[in-house]
Amino acid sequence: MSRVVTLTGGVGGAKLVLGLMQICPPEQITAIVNTGDDFRHLGLAISPDIDTLLYxxxxxxxxxxxxxxxxxxxxxxxxxxxxxxxxWFLLGDGDLALHVLRSHLLAEGETLSAITARFASAWELGLSILPMSDDPVATHLTTSEGDMPFQRYFVECRCAPEVEAIRFEGAERASATAGVIEAITDPATKAILIAPSNPWLSVDPILAVPGIKEALAVTHAPVVAVSPIVGGQAVKGPTAKLMGEMGLAVTNESIAAHYADVIDGLLVDERDDASGLTIPHDVTDTLMKTLADRERVARAALALADRIAG
Amino acid sequence: MSRVVTLTGGVGGAKLVLGLMQICPPEQITAIVNTGDDFRHLGLAISPDIDTLLYxxxxxxxxxxxxxxxxxxxxxxxxxxxxxxxxWFLLGDGDLALHVLRSHLLAEGETLSAITARFASAWELGLSILPMSDDPVATHLTTSEGDMPFQRYFVECRCAPEVEAIRFEGAERASATAGVIEAITDPATKAILIAPSNPWLSVDPILAVPGIKEALAVTHAPVVAVSPIVGGQAVKGPTAKLMGEMGLAVTNESIAAHYADVIDGLLVDERDDASGLTIPHDVTDTLMKTLADRERVARAALALADRIAG
Structure with missing residues (x-):
C-alpha cells in the first residue's frame, strides 16, 4: 500500500489534507500535526490544529x-x-466536547496520539492523524510587547505585536509520536507534503521535534512544500507580516530558502513569479476555496513529487 | 443583625431558601448545602445541590x-x-460553565467554599452559601444491585434499586466549612431550618460532618425541619420509596423520629395527620409550586421557630 504523508498546521493544512482525501484512500494518508499551539485554557487541554483537522x-x-x-x-x-x-478565547458548546473528553482521557493517562486516534475513529475519518509528539511542546514568541505563548499572540493580541524571535519550548526533550518517523521513512511512502501552513509558526515546531528533520533528510520519498504565499501575500494569518518583521521578502524564494535543507520541491501559486527558484517547482492556482480547489492543489503537489521521484 | 440558617439539599431546599429570600434580607441568610452528591464526571467537578441553589x-x-x-x-x-x-449524565451547554470553572479553580488550589462564594457573588445573590465541607464526602448506597455512588443510583438507575444501607464516605474525616459551626451557634441566629430535602440522602450527609450535629445540639436557636412528606407521599424523588425499603411508615412521626436528637419542631403539611407528633409542630400547605407558596412555607417555618423560642 502506497502512502502519502503530510506535515500540517491549521486551516491551510486541513484543506490540503481534505484535498488528498478526494484522491487517495484515507488509509493511505498520514497527517503529522503541529501541537506547538496546544495549551490549557480554563484547565482544558486544547489542540487547535488537531481540532481544525478533525472538524x-x-x-x-x-x-x-x-x-x-x-x-x-x-x-x-x-x-x-x-x-x-x-x-478572550472562545469555546463553542459543541467544540467543548473535544476539549473536555481530551482533558479527561489525558488525566486518566491516555496519550494525545491515542486520544486523537479515538476521535478520528469515532468520526470514521479513516486516515492516520498523528500529533507530532505526545510530549508538551509550546510555541513562544519574543515580541515588541514581551514574551508570550502562541495563543496570546495569535488570539488575544491578534498577531499585532512585532515578532523578534520564536522558540518551541520543550521541543528538544520531546519524542516524535510512535509512527511519525516510520511514516516518513516508510519505503511505501511516495510523497511527503508540507502543507501551506505558516512555516515559522506551524511547520517549524514539527521540524523541531528531534528525529523528524533527520528522517526527512534520509527518506527516499520526495518532500514537496506547498507555498503559503498566494499573489505576494499569505492567504490567512500572520505569515506575510511575520516575514516582514524577520526582514524577509514575501516571496517563494524566501520560503524555499527557509525549507532549503528539508524540501525537494515547491508548489507555488500561478500569480507569483517563480523564475528565481532554483529547486524543482511547479505552478498552479493554490488558492483553496472550494473542494475542487483543494483536490487540484493536492493533485499538483503529488504530481510534482512524482516528477521529482522520476 | 439577626440570621437564619438553612440546611439544604436539592430542589426542595432551594425552593425554601428562595422563599426565605422574599422575607429576609439576603445578607441575613446562610445556606449550608449538602455536597454528598458531588462527583467527578468526564473529569469535571459537579456539585448538584450547590448548582440547584445557584440556579x-x-x-x-x-x-x-x-x-x-x-x-x-x-x-x-x-x-x-x-x-x-x-x-448517562446530562450536562447542558450553559451548565458546563459552573463545572469547568469549578474544576479549574479547584485544580488551582481554591476551596469549594471560596469558589461557591465567587459564583454567588458574580450572580449577586447576597446570601452566604456554604458547602457543608471543603473535604470530599461521597454518599454511597448498598442496594439490591450492589454498592453504588449516589449519582449512579439517582440518575443512571433512576432510584430503582432497593436501598439496604447508606453511608457517607469521608464524612468522619471531613471538617465543616469555615463559617458553618459559627452560623449555627451564632447568638444572632434566630432560626435554623432543615429544608424539606430527603432526610436520609440530602440532610444526613450534612449531619454526618463532625461538629455539625453537636453545634445543632448546643445552639440556643430553635431548629425546625420542614417535613418532606406531603399528603402521605414525598413531593419528589425517592424519599417515600426509601422509607418503605427501610421499614418505615411514610409519616411525619417517622420524620420526627429520624430527626429526634436534632430538631425542636416540625412543620407538616395540612393534608397529613399530625396528631401523633409529640414535638412542637405547626401545619400549613407545604407544597411549593409558586413563589407565594415558597414564601408561605418559609414564613410558617420561621413562625414555628419563633413560637418555640417563646
Whole structure:
C-alpha cells in the first residue's frame, strides 16, 4: 500500500489534507500535526490544529471563521462571562466536547496520539492523524510587547505585536509520536507534503521535534512544500507580516530558502513569479476555496513529487 | 443583625431558601448545602445541590425538570455522543460553565467554599452559601444491585434499586466549612431550618460532618425541619420509596423520629395527620409550586421557630 504523508498546521493544512482525501484512500494518508499551539485554557487541554483537522475532515468546520464548528452555539461562553471567567478565547458548546473528553482521557493517562486516534475513529475519518509528539511542546514568541505563548499572540493580541524571535519550548526533550518517523521513512511512502501552513509558526515546531528533520533528510520519498504565499501575500494569518518583521521578502524564494535543507520541491501559486527558484517547482492556482480547489492543489503537489521521484 | 440558617439539599431546599429570600434580607441568610452528591464526571467537578441553589436563586433554574438551566442548549452532549463519550449524565451547554470553572479553580488550589462564594457573588445573590465541607464526602448506597455512588443510583438507575444501607464516605474525616459551626451557634441566629430535602440522602450527609450535629445540639436557636412528606407521599424523588425499603411508615412521626436528637419542631403539611407528633409542630400547605407558596412555607417555618423560642 502506497502512502502519502503530510506535515500540517491549521486551516491551510486541513484543506490540503481534505484535498488528498478526494484522491487517495484515507488509509493511505498520514497527517503529522503541529501541537506547538496546544495549551490549557480554563484547565482544558486544547489542540487547535488537531481540532481544525478533525472538524475539516468530518465536515463540521465553520467555513467562514476558520476555526471551530459550523452552527455552533455559545451558551457556555455566555455563562462563563456571567461568572466572571476568562472570555478572550472562545469555546463553542459543541467544540467543548473535544476539549473536555481530551482533558479527561489525558488525566486518566491516555496519550494525545491515542486520544486523537479515538476521535478520528469515532468520526470514521479513516486516515492516520498523528500529533507530532505526545510530549508538551509550546510555541513562544519574543515580541515588541514581551514574551508570550502562541495563543496570546495569535488570539488575544491578534498577531499585532512585532515578532523578534520564536522558540518551541520543550521541543528538544520531546519524542516524535510512535509512527511519525516510520511514516516518513516508510519505503511505501511516495510523497511527503508540507502543507501551506505558516512555516515559522506551524511547520517549524514539527521540524523541531528531534528525529523528524533527520528522517526527512534520509527518506527516499520526495518532500514537496506547498507555498503559503498566494499573489505576494499569505492567504490567512500572520505569515506575510511575520516575514516582514524577520526582514524577509514575501516571496517563494524566501520560503524555499527557509525549507532549503528539508524540501525537494515547491508548489507555488500561478500569480507569483517563480523564475528565481532554483529547486524543482511547479505552478498552479493554490488558492483553496472550494473542494475542487483543494483536490487540484493536492493533485499538483503529488504530481510534482512524482516528477521529482522520476 | 439577626440570621437564619438553612440546611439544604436539592430542589426542595432551594425552593425554601428562595422563599426565605422574599422575607429576609439576603445578607441575613446562610445556606449550608449538602455536597454528598458531588462527583467527578468526564473529569469535571459537579456539585448538584450547590448548582440547584445557584440556579434557583438567580432565576436560571429549569422550572419543569428540577435540575439544570432554563432554555438550555445541548450541543456539548450531542458532540460527546458522536465521540463515543459517556452520556448517562446530562450536562447542558450553559451548565458546563459552573463545572469547568469549578474544576479549574479547584485544580488551582481554591476551596469549594471560596469558589461557591465567587459564583454567588458574580450572580449577586447576597446570601452566604456554604458547602457543608471543603473535604470530599461521597454518599454511597448498598442496594439490591450492589454498592453504588449516589449519582449512579439517582440518575443512571433512576432510584430503582432497593436501598439496604447508606453511608457517607469521608464524612468522619471531613471538617465543616469555615463559617458553618459559627452560623449555627451564632447568638444572632434566630432560626435554623432543615429544608424539606430527603432526610436520609440530602440532610444526613450534612449531619454526618463532625461538629455539625453537636453545634445543632448546643445552639440556643430553635431548629425546625420542614417535613418532606406531603399528603402521605414525598413531593419528589425517592424519599417515600426509601422509607418503605427501610421499614418505615411514610409519616411525619417517622420524620420526627429520624430527626429526634436534632430538631425542636416540625412543620407538616395540612393534608397529613399530625396528631401523633409529640414535638412542637405547626401545619400549613407545604407544597411549593409558586413563589407565594415558597414564601408561605418559609414564613410558617420561621413562625414555628419563633413560637418555640417563646
Amino acid at each position: 475539516t475532515l468530518s465536515g463540521k468546520a465553520n467555513k467562514t471563521q476558520g476555526w471551530g464548528r459550523e452552527g455552533e452555539s455559545w451558551s457556555f461562553m455566555d455563562a462563563v462571562k456571567s461568572l466572571g471567567g476568562e472570555d | 434557583t436563586l438567580s432565576g436560571k433554574a429549569n422550572k419543569t425538570q428540577g435540575w439544570g438551566r432554563e432554555g438550555e442548549s445541548w450541543s456539548f452532549m450531542d458532540a460527546v455522543k458522536s465521540l463515543g463519550g459517556e452520556d
